[in-house]
Amino acid sequence: DTEVTQTPKHLVMGMTNKKSLKCEQHMGHRAMYWYKQKAKKPPELMFVYSYEKLSINESVPSRFSPECPNSSLLNLHLHALQPEDSALYLCASSQDSNTGELFFGEGSRLTVL
Amino acid sequence: AQSVSQHNHHVILSEAASLELGCNYSYGGTVNLFWYVQYPGQHLQLLLKYFSGDPLVKGIKGFEAEFIKSKFSFNLRKPSVQWSDTAEYFCAVKGQGAQKLVFGQGTRLTINP
Numbered sequence A: 001d002t003e004v005t006q007t008p009k010h011l012v013m014g015m016t017n018k019k020s021l022k023c024e025q026h027m028g029h030r031a032m033y034w035y036k037q038k039a040k041k042p043p044e045l046m047f048v049y050s051y052e053k054l055s056i057n058e059s060v061p062s063r064f065s066p067e068c069p070n071s072s073l074l075n076l077h078l079h080a081l082q083p084e085d086s087a088l089y090l091c092a093s094s095q096d097s098n099t100g101e102l103f104f105g106e107g108s109r110l111t112v113l
Numbered sequence B: 001a002q003s004v005s006q007h008n009h010h011v012i013l014s015e016a017a018s019l020e021l022g023c024n025y026s027y028g029g030t031v032n033l034f035w036y037v038q039y040p041g042q043h044l045q046l047l048l049k050y051f052s053g054d055p056l057v058k059g060i061k062g063f064e065a066e067f068i069k070s071k072f073s074f075n076l077r078k079p080s081v082q083w084s085d086t087a088e089y090f091c092a093v094k095g096q097g098a099q100k101l102v103f104g105q106g107t108r109l110t111i112n113p
Helices: none
Strands: A004-007 A010-013 A018-025 A031-037 A044-050 A053-057 A064-070 A073-079 A087-094 A108-112 B003-005 B010-014 B019-021 B024-026 B031-038 B045-050 B056-058 B064-068 B073-078 B087-095 B107-112
Touching (some): A010 A018, A044 A064, B024 B073, B031 B064, B073 B087
Antiparallel strands (some): A018 A073, A031 A044, A044 A053, A064 A073, A087 A108, B056 B064
């Protein structure tokens, strides 16, 4: 079990759909992350929020839109995705953005048709 | 810029064999070092970490790693592997002052019973 909760676990969407991925942690962590992971590859950083402010955007296409409503929640809004966006999307948190010690959720497996 | 190199892409061992997975990094300063593990169908989790102090660090499930500063290495070891150690192993580095945690490409470990 992990203390970072992600929903949904699985999502299938068409290229014209709008959906959201959600992430929640109650460890009091002040940094939260979105990663994308393809099979048998390392996670690729997408976004970092530090103290609820976006601190890193790894040149992610605008069809991915992150949101941090409060220090415990992180959303990833999805719109007009492409089939190549199909992947496992991982949320992680850490005490702050300096340590590198991340706590990962189980991920949301996204399939874009 | 930081980078991490894991030398072995796929390692296959029999139970009770000894394990050493190589990890080298490049960064011109102080680093925090990590090994993360991803068991089949499970979330990424921290196996062990090095921040400072004793360069030999012990993690969960009998794993240990040694930081050799002169070699920029942080190799993972286990004296006797079990079938349940079958997983993907990622080395990661976070340089002090660097914004991001950088992952290696991963090593797939298969343990045959």
